[in-house]
Amino acid sequence: MIHASVSRTLYRAFLRLYPDSFRSRFKEQMIEDFVDLYQDRCRKRGVLGPLVAWGEIMMDAVRSVPEQHRAQRMASGAHGGSGSNRRLDSEGEGERMSKLVAEVRYAFRSLYKxxxxxxxxxxxxxxxxxxxxxxxxxxxxxxxxxxxYQDADRLMFVQQPANRAGAFNASFSFIEVDDYRETSRTIDEFVEFGDWDFSVIGRGDPHRVVGGLVTANYFDVLGIQPLYGRTLLPSDDGAEAPPVMVLTYDYWTRMFGADPDVVGQTVKLTTKSVEVVGVLEPGSHYTGRRKPDVFSNYTTNDHYTGAAMRDARNHRMTDIFARLAPGATFETAQAELTQINGRLQNEFRDAYPEVFGFEITARPWQEVLTESxxxxxxxxxxxxxxxxxxxxxxxxxxxxxxxxxxxxxxxxxxxxxxxxxxxxxxxxxxxxxxxxxxxxxxxxxxxxxxxxxxxxxxxxxxxxxxxxxxxxxxxxxxxxxxxxxxxxxxxxxxxxxxxxxxxxxxxxxxATGGLSRRQLQRVLVVSQLALSFTLLIGAGLLVRSLFRLQGVDSGFEQGTVVTVQSPNFTSLTAQEQQTLFDGTAIRMRSYPGVQSAAYATWAPLQAVAPAALTIEVEGGDEVQASTPVGLFNTVSSDYFRTVGATLLRGRSFDRDDAPEADSVVIVNESLASAYFGSENPVGRRLRWQNARGTWQPWQRVVGVVANTRDAGIAQAGIHVIYQATSQAVLRRGGIAGVTGGGGFPANTMLVRTTGQIGPVVRQLTDVIHETDPERPVDNAITLDELMREDIAPQRLNATLFSTFAILALLVAAVGVLGVLAFSVTQRTREFGVRLALGAEEGQVLRMVMGEGVRLVLSALLIGGVASIGLSRLLSGLLFEIEPTDPVTFVSVGAVLAAVALLAAFVPARRATRVDPIDALRVE
Amino acid sequence: MAVKLVLTYYVYGNTVSVITFRVCRLIRESRMTISNTALDSQPLTPVVFHVLLAMEEGAKHGYAIMQHAEETSGLRMGPGTVYGAIQRMEDGGLVRESKEAAAGRRKVYEMTESGHEALRAEASRLDRLARLARELDLVPEADAL
Structure with missing residues (x-):
């Protein structure tokens, strides 16, 4: 507690308020007692502790300081005989006090003036x-x-990036985790964590929860305690264990009204009945980018107990939190894991294709969590x-x-x-x-x-x-x-x-306040101007980036497009789900105001995980050496009309694109020009490699659409392959539903309407629930909102920076005004004399303004040089703007000069108004 | 309104503050007299009483006395108040620095025999007052127990 020692020092100084004799007798004890008091208040009152402690000390002083001084006076009156003599010897205690009071009062009076x-x-x-x-x-x-968390400084987040495939973390398969767990000596606990959305059914409306699928040691390693019931036990880890979960405090209060009786009850989690075995203490439970609502064992999820998950080395869905063993360091752990990783790559070449470039990194969790x-x-x-x-x-x-x-x-x-x-x-x-x-x-x-x-x-x-x-x-x-x-x-x-x-x-x-002092004042003003120039440059760059982002043509047409998500947490078969979405789209089209309705994997700007994509064109040149980033979107026939994307060639999907018909795709312009050049791709066939490196069947291109910013406004040049929902039903059925080459299900409904948003969302929810009452319908948002959300961080950055910079500019301008005004006041006599001797008003104006101009020019020079160095730090936050963007530098410089000179003009004008008679009368 | 207030303050404020100051001084001086003659079984000030009460359990340092007062009656005393009282009581012979308990670095204080007497006298005075209060039905039955 740094603040405790600061407070201690302050209190020691504070004690000078007491009479010397009292202080010398009790000082040490009082300081110790103060420290005890201070620490006690901090423990009990948290953030407010220091305030409370100092408040009490003030109250204490108000009562005891005057009393001690009085006692002192009485004592010296009694013992010393002549108090006045004492006072001459040394400053009397009471004197010191009253002098302090007088000083404070004098200060207040002078400041009031x-x-x-x-x-x-x-x-x-x-x-x-x-x-x-x-x-x-x-x-x-x-x-x-x-x-x-306990041992927070020893917790690591282990990642397996596949850098050449563009994946910063490909996660781990169960088999890989087991390998590391058995071999590693530098890590004493491996905690497995899987991020999985569930639907909670039968508790209010069916709703989605963020679930954390964890091994039981998650709670022990992090030191998370239950508020009610228990956390997971090692016996919950087995494949045969009954499905159980614990609720986080936030979710428990939100959805269960903080009812302790929920422990022991059964809740339907997607398709499973799961027993609630505990509620966690309040606190921050974050594991990845999202905060889980519930933590459950693996048997709550069929996929986690399935064969692929258990046996396939490349079925990577698990994140690893690891705790350093005693004596190990992050470096030794990293070295050991790298070595194990190398051995595994040699042993199981199939699971680690060289084109993916697998690696392993173990970094402090806190660093990973806060890196963005x-x-x-x-x-x-x-x-x-x-x-x-x-x-x-x-x-x-x-x-x-x-x-x-x-x-x-x-x-x-x-x-x-x-x-x-x-x-x-x-x-x-x-x-x-x-x-x-x-x-x-x-x-x-x-x-x-x-x-x-x-x-x-x-x-x-x-x-x-x-x-x-x-x-x-x-x-x-x-x-x-x-x-x-x-x-x-x-x-x-x-x-x-x-x-x-x-x-x-x-x-x-x-005439003047002395040369050196005026010099010092100027230095101060110039540094203020230079600082605010630098800040303005930063703000200017960010604002221009924001304008660039806002000016980006997303490829989607503005207008009211409502999107909702309705995830496939259901027992419907894939075929039934497709029927559900098709039926919903058809029924929505007849709703008043609705122009078109469709469904897709991704709403505009929302696509995640663009990954390396290797494509081959039939009869074309060899497979391209480069592996550009691409993504898949599985869309229904009306998708392009609904989001307002332009079809450049060919056709959209239609009824004829049945599962048994010729497999078709639509590609975007950027893919078309990369692989087909100026040729027309419609009618040609292409294929791609899936994540495991196997080539997929040939697909015929039936259309080309204009580029859209599917993965966010700042993400240009991504290749997009659209597949038809009518062809994407997984033939093996199962709960995954309608998926395409990306493996993500198409469960986002999109509706373009001319009417109100609220009724459309309600209607959508009702229509979906008529067929499948257990299906969550959430994340209702319009396309316009999605666009605003997408650049919200940049807008916030620009706003904050601009606020600071404008604040700085104002302060600096006031500084210029103050210094010149002062200089004019000091030189009143000089100006008066000049004017009396026939100087033109313009000359006087120029004299003062000239001083202002010199200040501004030196500030621009210094600030400009500093900005060129410092703005480079901003480059990570900029979009299509160079850190040394000349437009920004020139315009910001002009603004700064204008404001500063305006501020200089006020005193300059006053100088010309000096009445020579008055000026000379000052004497 | 505000202007009027300010004016009023300037006209009367000075007189008022002079009077307030004198009244306060009178009160304080009377209190001082009382505490200085505590030995003559005059009522003790609450602070002195609490300090003595805390020492009844044995020798204590300043912070322990503060804690004791806060726990028993919610009275918050800062270091200045406590050591002000200790100084007066030490000079008046009610407490002294404890010799045997000074094993640690911290100074602890204990009661003298006259401290005991003063405490007992004060306690029985309070007890008399409490009984009187009960007879006048000022204390509900439950609290009286």
Missing amino acids: SRSYAAAFVVTLGLGIGVNTAIFSVINGVLLKPLP ARPTFLIMMGTVLMVLLLACANVANLSLTRLIQRERELAIRAALGAGLKRIRRQLFTENLILALAGAGFGLVVAFAGLDLLVSYANRFTVRSEEIGLDAAVLAFTLVVGIGIAMLLAWAPSLPFTSEVGMSLNHSGGR
Whole structure:
């Protein structure tokens, strides 16, 4: 607990409020007791602990500090005889206290007199601290905090990438897991995990749950305890074990109303009756990219107990979590696993085709879990640090300006006998009050922004629920606040120490605030402008990327297209399912407002797992050496009309494309031009290799459609093969239903309508449930929403960055205005004289504006050079935009210059309005 | 409205605060007198009473005293309050630093004989008051047990 030791130090300083004699007698005990109290409050009140503890200490001090000082006075009155003598010897205890009170009161009064300065200080610093606290909370919750599991630092996620096939993790087969488990010495526990959607039937509407199929050791290794009942036991692992499951706390409260009696009951999970044996403690249970609702053993799923799963080495559906054995390191584990992997590849060449390029990686789980969030979050942290830096520069500038303005006041105080130490302390008190107010305001900003940030982070990580303002963040804020106050009180190395007499002689009317200080102010302003330039460049690049993304022609026609998913968790045969979907499509077409209805594997932009695809064209050249990325979509005849994809050649699927007829496919433009060049592919035949490397039967191309962005707007150039749902029924039946070459079932209904969305979804659900009441119908969303969702992370990034950058620009502009306004005020006499001697207004205007232009130019130069270096860090977040995009650089530069010069214009105009008479009267 | 309030504050606020300050000082001074003469079986302040009560179980350090007070009656005392009381009581001879329990680094305090007496006197005073309260039917039966 870093914050505990920070608080301890603060308390030690805090004790100076008490009289010396009291302090010397009880200091050590009081500190120890404070630490106990602090830790106790942190334990009991969590995040609020530090606040509660310090609140109590404040209350305690309000009561006891004055009492001790009074007691001290009475004691010295009684024992010392003449209290006044004592006071002369050393500063009396009571004196010290009352002096402190006086100092604080004086500081408040002086700050009240310059309210706008105080407000500017507090707001600028507060915004800087606020955004930093908020973003740091996110970083802490997602990237830094250990996973909420026992031995979290020894947990690994083991992956088997097939890099040449474009798969970052091909997962493992049961046989492979057994091999690793038996051979490995560096890993003491292998936990198997399978991601599987189930349908829960008979508990409310039939609905889909995310299931985790796990081995029983999952719970022991992660240290997850049951709230009710039990977790899985080793006896649940066998092939003959009865199907059982445990519910996560969230799902239990959501669907079962937190009823403890659910333990022991039987719930129908897709096709099986499964006993609920326990409910898990509340907490974050994530395993992969999704959070499971239930965990069950393998016998809840026929596929997992089937022969293919048990016996086939290349039937890879299982993920591995592994715990390092005592003494082993990630490196030794990686080395050992690589060696075992190599041996297996040699021994079972069929299961590891060389074209796939199988490898094995074992990395800390936390690293795997947060890898997609890391780059974005780190960039965000860098950004807000720049905002904080800028805020500090601005605050420094403000206080410097004020210091110069107060020169006369301070000089008088110094002349009247206030020592340097005393004046410094006064400045420190003022700055401390402002900095703490800024920190407080920052906390408010952070609290206000945190919900937004959590929903933002939710798009990048499953850990977003763990984000919260915690004590470390609070301490961080306090330290920043106090640090700034100290810096500002001492760093400018009080300018008047040696100039007291001189200042008084000049009675504050000197032409300038001294060259070096003006220089320092300019440096500060230039660095503010340069920082905001860099931030604006980043924001500009992201905004332009977003526009590029929004401008992408997805190939789908806009309009109201509703999509719902109705997964095949059912006992219907494949034939029955096809009849169900065909019938639903036909009935939906007669519903008012509906223009067309279809079903397919993937809704637009939703296709997953584009993989390497090796295609051969009949009578064409040899098989292409390159293996471009491709995907399959099994669609019904009206699909293209429904999503508004353009058919370029040939025809769509129709009634004649029966299972026993000639096998047909439709390809997209990108595949057509890659394999057929300028020739017409319609009527030609092609075939492809499946995932195990065997060639599939020849398929005749009957049509070519224009390219569509099936796998997301940013994914261009993917080859797509469309197959007819009417030909894709698996001949062996089973529950997989209507699948195509990709192996995914076609269970997404799409309806194009001119009417309302709600009634269409209800009608779809009703029609499906008439035939199959046990079928979940979910994920209702329109095509427009899908497109918005698809670029939501980019839009959020652009919005956040732009907000920060505009904030920065405003602060910097105010900085320019402030510095020039100050310089004009200081030079009032000079301008007055110039004007009196016949200078044109234009000349004066040019003088001041010239100063502004010099500031802007140096900022553009410095910021531009920095941006060229820093914008490269953004390249991962950009879409079709170079990090050094000249358009962005030029336009952002123009905006910055315009705003800064506008800010400079205000004081410049004021300079021309100087009345020579008034100016000279200043003297 | 706000302006009026501010004006009112400026006109009367000063007088009011002077009066408040004097009243508070009067109250505090009377309290101090009482606690300083605790030995003469005057009522003890709640803080002093709780410190003594905690030490009845044996020598304790400051935080243990705070915990005891919080657990027994929900009274939250900070270090300043506790050591303020200890200082007064030590000077008044009610408590002393414990010699034998100082094995650890931490200083612990224990009651003196006069501390005991003061505690007993206070306890029986409270008991008398409690009985009086019960006779006046101020305490419901269940609580009285």
